[in-house]
Amino acid sequence: MSPREFQFVFGGFVTAWLILVIYAVSLGLRERRLRKELDRVRQMVEKR
């Protein structure tokens, strides 16, 4: 495989998996935020 071919194949693979990894990380961060929010709302309800 020529360096030009490799450059495109590598670029294609990295881009494909990077998009999915970024999405998975964003899901993880959202989950953490939701768990925190759930704890906060639960405490609020318990106080009332």
Place this chain on the structure above:
Amino acid sequence: MREKITYVLAIAGIALVTWNLYKIFFVLPPEANVAAYQIVYFHVPAAITAFTGFFVALIASGLYLATGDLKFDAFAAGITEVAVAFASVNLATGMIWARYAWGIWWAWDARLTSMLTCWLMYAGYLILRRAVDEPTQRAKLSAFLSIFGCVNVAFVYKSIEWFRTQHPAPVLSVRQGGGMGPGMEAPIYWNYLAMLCIATVLVIVRMRQEGVSREIDSLRRMAHAY
């Protein structure tokens, strides 16, 4: 149980991708050992995964409209979000393939333009869900947009048969005029299976979040009722 399924699917997806990479680089005949083929082995399965997601979302949206059960709306939303991620993979890898094969990143041909329109429509679906607060109204509008979007998916699918512009003809032999040569098509299907496993894991995680969101909403309503 759900946790176990998630882990099994994630491991299966990663194992399949690893095995496919080995086959693509070391087992396939030399004529497949070029960027034009190797990018297609991810570009096409990403599109099929996205379309599968949009189709399942269409069914869930239809079920919501028929029953009024918000569970179906949550499922449609989760699956659409994951499908948009795979549609992004399809568009990005397609642009890299175009730069390699045509020397340009983008061409306004029928397939590329219709796929971009499709992506924008479903991105609009996700934005709409953030813009409307009232759950029933949000679910109704989303369901209609999902059904309308799926008409566009059918158009994207058929566009390479209807308009013979710059985008290559179908690569899968199951389609009219398609075919990649003996033994060279299998990695597309195996990668599709791998991406389907990964997509299912992402949908399960997304659905769990929908459940937590619903719990937060009900607790808030309870707090305001006191």
